[in-house]
Amino acid sequence: xxxxxxxxxxxxxxxxxxxxxxxxxxxxxxxxxxxxxxxxxxxxxxxxxxxxxxxxxxxxxxxxxxxxxxxxxxxxxxxxxxxxxxxxxxxxxxxxxxxxxxxxxxxxxxxxxxxxxxxxxxxxxxxxxxxxxxxxxxxxxxxxxxxxxxxxxxxxxxxxxxxxxxxxxxxxxxxxxxxxxxxxxxxxxxxxxxxxxxxxxxxxxxxxxxxxxxxxxxxxxxxxxxxxxxxxxxxxxxxxxxxxxxxxxxxxxxxxxxxxxxxxxxxxxxxxxxxxxxxxxxxxxxxxxxxxxxxxxxxxxxxxxxxxxxxxxxxxxxxxxxxxxxxxxxxxxxxxxxxxxxxxxxxxxxxxxxxxxxxxxxxxxxxxxxxxxxxxxxxxxxxxxxxxxxxxxxxxxxxxxxxxxxxxxxxxxxxxxxxxxx
Numbered sequence: 001x002x003x004x005x006x007x008x009x010x011x012x013x014x015x016x017x018x019x020x021x022x023x024x025x026x027x028x029x030x031x032x033x034x035x036x037x038x039x040x041x042x043x044x045x046x047x048x049x050x051x052x053x054x055x056x057x058x059x060x061x062x063x064x065x066x067x068x069x070x071x072x073x074x075x076x077x078x079x080x081x082x083x084x085x086x087x088x089x090x091x092x093x094x095x096x097x098x099x100x101x102x103x104x105x106x107x108x109x110x111x112x113x114x115x116x117x118x119x120x121x122x123x124x125x126x127x128x129x130x131x132x133x134x135x136x137x138x139x140x141x142x143x144x145x146x147x148x149x150x151x152x153x154x155x156x157x158x159x160x161x162x163x164x165x166x167x168x169x170x171x172x173x174x175x176x177x178x179x180x181x182x183x184x185x186x187x188x189x190x191x192x193x194x195x196x197x198x199x200x201x202x203x204x205x206x207x208x209x210x211x212x213x214x215x216x217x218x219x220x221x222x223x224x225x226x227x228x229x230x231x232x233x234x235x236x237x238x239x240x241x242x243x244x245x246x247x248x249x250x251x252x253x254x255x256x257x258x259x260x261x262x263x264x265x266x267x268x269x270x271x272x273x274x275x276x277x278x279x280x281x282x283x284x285x286x287x288x289x290x291x292x293x294x295x296x297x298x299x300x301x302x303x304x305x306x307x308x309x310x311x312x313x314x315x316x317x318x319x320x321x322x323x324x325x326x327x328x329x330x331x332x333x334x335x336x337x338x339x340x341x342x343x344x345x346x347x348x349x350x351x352x353x354x355x356x357x358x359x360x361x362x363x364x365x366x367x368x369x370x371x372x373x374x375x376x377x378x379x380x381x382x383x384x385x386x387x388x389x390x391x392x393x394x395x396x397x398x399x400x401x402x403x404x405x406x407x408x409x410x411x412x413x414x415x416x417x418x419x420x421x422x
Contacts, residue, residue, distance in 0.1 A: 003024075003421050003422070004022065004023070004024040004153060004154065004156060004158065004421065004422040005022070005023040005024070005419055005420070005421055005422075006020060006021070006022050006023075006158075006184075006186070006387065006419070006420040006421075006422065007020070007021040007022075007023070007046075007418075007420075008020060008389065008414040008415065008416055008417065008418045008419075008420070009021055009033075009045040009046040009047075009048060009416065009417075010032075010033075010034060010036070010044075010045030010046065010068075010416060011032075011034070011045075011389045011390045011416075012389060012414045012415045012416040012417070012418060013391070013392075013393040013396060013413065013414075013415055013416075014036065014390075014391075014392070014393070014416070015036075015064070015190055015390055015391060016035070016036030016037070016043070016064045016390075017034045017035055017036040017043055017044060017045045017064060017067075017068065018031075018032040018033075018034045018045075018059075018064060018065045018162075018389065018390055019031070019032055019033045019034060019045035019046070019048070019068065020032065020160065020186060020389070021048055022151065022158070024132070024133065024153045024154060025131065025132045025133070025153060025154065026131075027130060027131050027132065027133055027153075028052050028053050028054055029053070029054055029055045029056070029057060029130065029133065029151070030048060030053050030055070030056045030057070030072075030078075031056075031057050031059065031149060031160045031162070031186075032056075032057070032058060032059055032065040032066070032162065033048075033056065033065075033066070033068040033069045033071070033072060034062075034063060034064040034065040034066060034067050034068055035063050035064065035068050035097075041103060042067070042101075042103070044068045044071060044106075045068055045416070046416060046417060048072070050073070050074075050075065050076035050078055051075075051076050053072070053076075053078040054078070054079070054130055054131065055078065055079045055080075055081055055130050056069070056072070056078055056079065056080045056081065057081050057082065057135070057147075057149045057160070058080060058081070058082035058086060058087075058090065059082075059086075059140060059142075059146060059147055059160070059161075059162025059163065060086055060140065060142055060143050060145060060146035060147070060162055060163060061086050061089035061090040061092075061093055061143065061145065061146075061227060062093070062143065062163070062227070063093055063094070063097060065162065065163070066090045066094065067093075067094065067097060069090075069115055070094060070107035070111035070112045070114075070115050071106055071107055071111070072115075073107075073111045073112075073114040073115045073118065074106075074107065077114055077117070077118045078118060079118055079120055080115060080118045080119045080120065081119075081120045081128070081135075082119065082121070082122065082145075082147065083121060083123060083124075083145040083146075083147060083262075083265070084119075084121040084145075084262065085144055085258065085259065085262040085265050086145035086146065086147070087116065087119045087121065088258045088261075089143075089144070089145065089227055089255060089258055089259075091112065091116055092251070092254055092255060092258065093226075093227070094112050095109070095112065096251060098112070100307070122137050122147075123137070123264065124137060124138060124139045124147070124264075124265075125137065125138065132153055132154075133151055133152070133153045134151070134152040134153070135150070135151050135152075136149075136150045136152075137149055137150075138150065138175065138176055139172075139175055139176065140161065140162050140163065140164045140165070140175050141164060141165040141166060141167070141168075141169075141172055141173060141174040141175035141366075142162065142163040142164055142165050142172075142175075142228075142366050142367065143163075143172075143227055143228035143366055144171070144172065144227070144228060144231075144259055144262070144265045144266065145262070145265050146162060146163065146164075147162065148160065148161050148162060148164060148175060149162070150180065150182075156184075156422055157180060157181065157182050157183055158182065158183060158184045158185070158186065158422060159182050159184070159185045159186065159187075160186045161175075161186065161187045161188055162188065163188050163190070163367055164187070164188060164367070164368055164376075165365070165366050165367055165368055165372075166368055166372045166375070166376065167196075167199055167368075167372065168199075168267065169199065169232055169267070169364075169366070170232055170235035170236050170267070170268070170271065171228065171231055171232045171235050171266060171267060171272065172228075172265075172266065172267050173267045177375065177376065177379075178379075179376070179379065181381055181384075182380060182381070182384050183383070183385065183422055184384065184385040184386075184387060184420075184422045185376075185380060185384060185385075185386055185387065186389060187373065187376065187377070187386065187387070187388060187389070188367065188389060188390035188391070189373065189388045189389065189390060189391030189395070189396045189399055190367045190390055190391055191365065191367050191368065191369045191370060191373070192373070192388070192392070192395040192396050192398060192399035193370055193395045193398050193399065194369055194370055195369045195370050195371050196363050196365050196369040196371075196372075197363055199364075202362055202363055202364065203236055203240075205362065206236065206326065206328075206362045206364075207236070207237075207240045207242065209324065209326060209358075209360060210237070210242065210244070210297060210324075210326070211242070213322070213323065213324040213358065214244045214295045214296060214297065216322060217295050217322055218320070218322035218323045218324060218357075218358075219291075219292065219294075219295060219296055219297070219298060219317055219322075219323045219324075220296075220297045220298070220324045220325075220326055221298050221300070221310065221313045221314065221317055221318075221323065221324070221325050221357075222297065222298065222299045222326050222327075222328055223300060223301065223302060223303050223304070223305050223308075223310040223314075223325070223327060223328075223329070223337065224252065224300070224301060224303050224328050224329055225301060225302075225303040225329050226251035226252045226254075226255045226301045226303075227252075228366055229303060229328055229364065229366070230248070230250075230252035230255070230256070230299050230300075230301065231252070231256060231259060231272060231275070231276070232364060232366075233299055233328055233364070234246065234248065234272075234275035234276060234278075234279055234299060235268070235271050235272055235275045237275065237278075237297065238271060238274050238278055239271060242297075244295065244296050244297055245291075245294065245295075245296035245297070246278060246279040246280065246296065246297045246298075246299065247279065247280045247282060247287070247291040247296065247297065247298045247299065247300075248276070248279040248280065248281050248282065248299050248300070249281075249282040249288065249291075249298065249299070249300035249301075249309045249310075249313075250300045250302070250308045250310070251301050251308070252299065252300065252301055253281050253282070256276050260272075260273065260276065279299070282309075288309065288312060288313070291313075292313065292316040292317060298313055300313060303327075303328070303329030303330075303337070304329060304330075304331050304332060304335040304336065304337040304338070305335065305336035305337040305340065305346070306335055306336060306337075311336075314346055314348075315348050315349065317357060318346055318348075318355045318356065318357045319348075319353070319355070319356050319357070320357055321356045321357060321358070322357075323357040323358070324357055324358035324359070324360070325340070325355070325357055325358070325359045325360075326360050326361075326362060327340070327341065327359070327360070327361045327362070328361075328362050328364045329364075330365065331361070340355060340359060341359065341361055344359065373399065374402070374403070374406070377403055377407060377409065378406070378407055380407070380409060382408065382409065383410075384410075385409075385411075385412060385420075385422060386400075386403055386409050386410065386411045386412070387411075387412045387414065387420060388400055388411065388412070388413050389414070396413050397413055400413045
């Protein structure tokens with residue numbers, strides 16, 4: 001029987017530049033091809049020859065899974081398979097990536113255009129054939145349009161999760177917990193050692209905090225990722241029927257317009273529509289200045305305060321103790337958001353100052369935590385290979401040890417460049 005080979009091109013013992021090549025029966029398929037930012041410079045996965053790729057499966061739009069894809073369209077046009085929503089949001093994010101890059105990128109808008117022309121759109125629970133490979137797509141619950149991919153070949157079944165969340169949120173249904181029998185699972189481990197708090201309790205604390213600040217005459221700035229987190233926050237505010245003015249700014253507006261065209265991907269599309277209708281969408285600097293003058297809520301990227309209009313709002317609001325900054329996105333160490341949480345200071349342009357406004361962080365993660373990862377893996381049959389990717393080196397190894405001890409499964413924690421046979 002022909003072996004299946006899995007090559008780890010990116011995401012091995014690191015979070016970022018996810019890329020996995022699978023070879024079977026003379027077919028080669030690629031799962032994701034992302035980018036990672038280290039000291040500001042983009043790092044891409046290991047090289048793969050585009051002309052040898054029969055298909056690319058894109059799990060979701062985030063740049064750490066999609067940002068390297070245009071590299072594969074410089075001279076070739078491999079088939080790109082993903083949801084239509086993911087394709088449109090990916091185009092938005094990569095356009096912005098090209099636009100804001102202060103460094104050399106090895107591709108331009110032309111390659112992005114070729115990539116978009118190569119898209120074959122699929123929906124959740126669709127199946128397709130690529131030669132001897134049978135492929136099925138499931139909801140990953142991570143961000144709108146995200147997929148898990150099950151690939152069957154040679155009577156073997158392999159699942160690539162991409163980024164995954166099994167918890168229902170206001171915006172999305174969680175990924176299915178019941179999975180078919182698998183010979184291997186390639187699973188993300190971003191939160192390998194971290195358990196998330198109860199979602200409903202986090203929502204209640206978040207709403208209580210907003211109420212306290214706005215009732216006291218303050219403004220709550222919520223820096224949030226454009227894709228998914230901004231819309232999730234708006235849905236939570238709407239679900240609790242808060243009456244305060246809500247302002248939506250930044251790229252979250254474009255992302256929201258795209259989402260509104262794809263109702264099938266949302267747990268409660270009507271809630272999303274109402275949440276976006278309730279918000280005041282900023283149309284210029286006059287609106288931004290007005291939003292800073294009256295009590296209310298402002299939702300604006302960037303989620304880690306690295307740029308975007310959230311920085312403008314910080315400079316206007318963070319010196320006033322009546323106001324608050326509620327961070328709702330993961331904060332990478334070294335980013336302004338992380339520094340704010342750790343030391344309470346922010347660079348206001350001319351100097352770094354202590355922030356007087358209330359600062360809090362709320363865990364609205366769109367990834368499985370340790371508990372949910374163990375729940376998924378605990379249901380695997382005894383001869384399933386567990387391949388842990390997309391996790392920090394020390395943490396991912398700890399999770400691997402826990403899986404071996406608890407479930408007696410074979411665990412592989414690969415490095416980039418490693419080849420695994422199934």
